[in-house]
Amino acid sequence: MRQTTFKTFCAAAAFVASAAFVHAATDWTDFAGDVLIIGEFHDNPQHHAEQAKAIRNVRPKAVVFEMLTPSEAAELADVPRDPVEMAAATSNFHWSNIADYADVLAASDVIVGAALSRDDMRAAFTDGAATVFGADAANYGLTQPLDPDTLAARTLHQFDAHCAAMPLDMMDGMVDAQRLRDAAFARAVIDALDTHGSPVMLITGNGHARADWGVPVYLAQAQPALSVTSVGQGERQEPPEGVFSWTLNGASSPARGDPCAAFSQ
Secondary structure, three states, rough: OHHHHHHHHHHHHHHHHHHHHEEOOOOOOOOOOOEEEEEOOOHHHHHHHHHHHHHHHHOOOEEEOOOOOHHHHHHOOOOOOOOOHHHHHHHOOOOOOHHHHHHHHHOOOEEHHHHHHHHHHHHHHHEEEEEEEEOHHHOOOOOOOOOOHHHHHHHHHHHHHHOOOHHHHHHHHHHHHHHHHHHHHHHHHHHHHHHHOOOOEOOOOHHOOOOOOHOOOOOOOOOOOOEEEEEEEEOOOOOOOOOOOEEEEEEEEOOOOOOHHHHHO
């Protein structure tokens, strides 16, 4: 039954693609639901600004951050909700550009960290997501394998994301690590709902926000009654890859180098 249910959720999420639509802009005041997931390109300041605006207008009971560990989030509990104070308080945190999130953090009344340790990520690569996740793995669908077509698509996606610099047969482990993170973020959201009430917001990358294979799939598996909205943020009027409830695509693109250049030298 679990396997059938998990595949049903994945198929239903993919079907939503036909209903997804683009917002030119929003003030977020019409949001109604339990969970709002707002994706991003991690280095896009306009995406961060949109997230901060959403937090100020929705006023979630808690905001879960992919970028913070639980212990880092705990350190911010008593920090004044001021961007300068937040930038100073996070200067030694593990996320490389965490200072760029100072305004997003300052807008958040309750801050929750969901980042996993590197040890957990390495263990997922070698031992599988379900083993690392622990006792609730079945509730989140991690004990069931992905169907072959989905696994093949996700394996190729990881291969491209890693600049084709690693053997293709290693990418199944990368997919497991990604599944672990998606399920862990979903669990952090559900824990925040149980502790603080609804709504809860998740700040994460577009890949984790995807409704076809990201955090929404694991939320639906664990708590199917939840009302979840997933928003992807694109650039230059191009939507991000994947399925979302809707997308915002008007942000400009910051100057970036070629992330794969180092592998071609």
